[in-house]
Amino acid sequence: KAGVTQTPRYLIKTRGQQVTLSCSPISGHRSVSWYQQTPGQGLQFLFEYFSETQRNKGNFPGRFSGRQFSNSRSEMNVSTLELGDSALYLCASSLVPAHNEQFFGPGTRLTVL
Amino acid sequence: AQSVTQLGSHVSVSEGALVLLRCNYSSSVPPYLFWYVQYPNQGLQLLLKYTSAATLVKGINGFEAEFKKSETSFHLTKPSAHMSDAAEYFCAVSDSSYQKVTFGTGTKLQVIP
Numbered sequence: 001k002a003g004v005t006q007t008p009r010y011l012i013k014t015r016g017q018q019v020t021l022s023c024s025p026i027s028g029h030r031s032v033s034w035y036q037q038t039p040g041q042g043l044q045f046l047f048e049y050f051s052e053t054q055r056n057k058g059n060f061p062g063r064f065s066g067r068q069f070s071n072s073r074s075e076m077n078v079s080t081l082e083l084g085d086s087a088l089y090l091c092a093s094s095l096v097p098a099h100n101e102q103f104f105g106p107g108t109r110l111t112v113l
Numbered sequence: 114a115q116s117v118t119q120l121g122s123h124v125s126v127s128e129g130a131l132v133l134l135r136c137n138y139s140s141s142v143p144p145y146l147f148w149y150v151q152y153p154n155q156g157l158q159l160l161l162k163y164t165s166a167a168t169l170v171k172g173i174n175g176f177e178a179e180f181k182k183s184e185t186s187f188h189l190t191k192p193s194a195h196m197s198d199a200a201e202y203f204c205a206v207s208d209s210s211y212q213k214v215t216f217g218t219g220t221k222l223q224v225i226p
Contacts (some may be wrong), residue, residue, distance in 0.1 A: 056213050090157065105153075107156050
């Protein structure tokens with residue numbers, strides 16, 4: 001069974017631009033969560049989707065948004081990029097939300113110049 | 114609210130020595146607890162999980178953790194460290210009422226030959 005895939009793996013953008021990251025969960029998994037990982041803040045929860053509905057949202061500004069499609073694939077979008085958005089963005093999938101174990105993708109490394 | 118505290122952002126052990134990584138949690142309801150490992154430039158991989166069955170949980174790569182409700186702890190141990198154990202380790206908590214996973218800030222394990 002294929003694992004969680006994230007595309008692209010690396011991305012370089014400039015301030016003010018927007019970016020879209022993609023995540024394909026493990027087949028059969030309907031829950032997808034997104035995390036931002038930085039050296040200073042650690043792993044911070046962005047949002048979680050289940051059956052195309054956002055179930056939970058972390059404390060991030062409205063520039064961060066996401067969605068989930070009917071095939072459970074998910075995208076997250078960051079508009080008006082800031083230098084502080086440079087981070088590793090991790091996607092995790094699980095059969096059902098939360099207390100079930102999560103399977104992580106390799107992440108997308110975003111660098112904002 | 115639920116939270117996780119990992120004591121020690123960096124831990125160094127000699128090869129062959131005991132590994133002990135500390136995790137204390139806070140949860141108003143019985144928790145689900147997890148330990149994940151992250152190798153450089155990779156996503157997180159589940160080591161083990163506690164879901165209210167046996168209090169001593171065995172995971173992959175020789176790791177185990179013991180759930181101690183009285184101490185609100187879930188420390189990770191391995192009897193003998195191997196060079197390949199060098200990585201960052203994250204403790205996480207979830208419960209059915211919040212249905213959200215909260216991660217600790219991580220502990221980087223260095224194994225000295």
